Amino acid sequence: MIEELATVMKVKNQQVWVNPQISSGCGACMQKTSCTSSIVWRFFKPRLVEVDSSFPLAVGDQVMVAIDESLLLNASLLLYLLPLLAMFIGAGIAESLLDNAQNSDNYIAAAGLGSLFFALVGLHISQKIWMSDYGVKAVVVKKI
Numbered sequence: 001m002i003e004e005l006a007t008v009m010k011v012k013n014q015q016v017w018v019n020p021q022i023s024s025g026c027g028a029c030m031q032k033t034s035c036t037s038s039i040v041w042r043f044f045k046p047r048l049v050e051v052d053s054s055f056p057l058a059v060g061d062q063v064m065v066a067i068d069e070s071l072l073l074n075a076s077l078l079l080y081l082l083p084l085l086a087m088f089i090g091a092g093i094a095e096s097l098l099d100n101a102q103n104s105d106n107y108i109a110a111a112g113l114g115s116l117f118f119a120l121v122g123l124h125i126s127q128k129i130w131m132s133d134y135g136v137k138a139v140v141v142k143k144i
Contacts, residue, residue, distance in 0.1 A: 001066040001067065001069065001141070002066060002067055002069050002072060002130070003022070003064050003065065003141065004020055004064070004065050004066075004070075005020070005021040005062065005063075005064060005065075005144070006018035006020045006021060006049070006051075006062075006063055006064075006065045007021065007057060007060065007062055007063075008057050008058065008059055008060060008061040008062075008063060008106070009048055009120070010048065010059065011057055011058065011059060014052060014053060015050055015051075015052065015053075016050070016051050016052075016053040016057055016063075016140060017048040017050050017051075018048065018049055018051055018063060018065055018140075019048055019049075020049065020065070020139070033064050039054060039128045045099070049065075049138065050137070051065050051137060051138045051139055051140055052137055052138075052139045052140070053140040055140055055142075055143050057140070057143065061141065061143055061144075062142070062143070062144040063098060063140045063143050063144060064141050064142045064143075064144060065138045065139070065140055065141070066138060066139060066141045067137075067138040067139075069082070078123070079120065079123060082119055082123065083116050083119040083120050084116075085119075085124070086115045086116060086119035087112045087113070087115050087116040087119070088112070089114025089115065090111045090112050090114060090116070091108050091109070091111055091112030093111065094107055094108045094110075094111030094112070095108050
């Protein structure tokens with residue numbers, strides 16, 4: 001399980017919305033001015049994440065949130081490899097159909113980018129369905 005410290009921001013029934021804590025890759029770094037993690041967190045404010053909880057929690061509680069690492073690995077592979085494969089397959093099909101045509105390079109590039117775009121849109125649309133059907137969600141493992 002991959003765990004992260006978070007603060008409870010909203011509670012409704014068994015659903016809890018948490019705000020993850022800022023963490024650096026090295027733990028307790030003193031170089032906040034030159035740290036990449038610190039700079040990224042300053043520009044991209046974290047959004048609230050909905051998690052399941054079996055603990056009685058209140059707004060402001062500190063909790064440890066966890067997600068199964070195999071789910072995270074499978075999701076990462078799906079989100080990175082599927083669009084890349086779609087782009088290569090789209091470009092390959094376009095290349096086989098446009099054999100030695102004039103400006104075929106432009107059409108092949110457009111087909112690859114179009115396939116990439118449609119794969120990303122398809123992943124975005126199926127995200128809610130996939131997450132709700134397979135129970136891919138972080139859970140609160142303990143209250144701190």
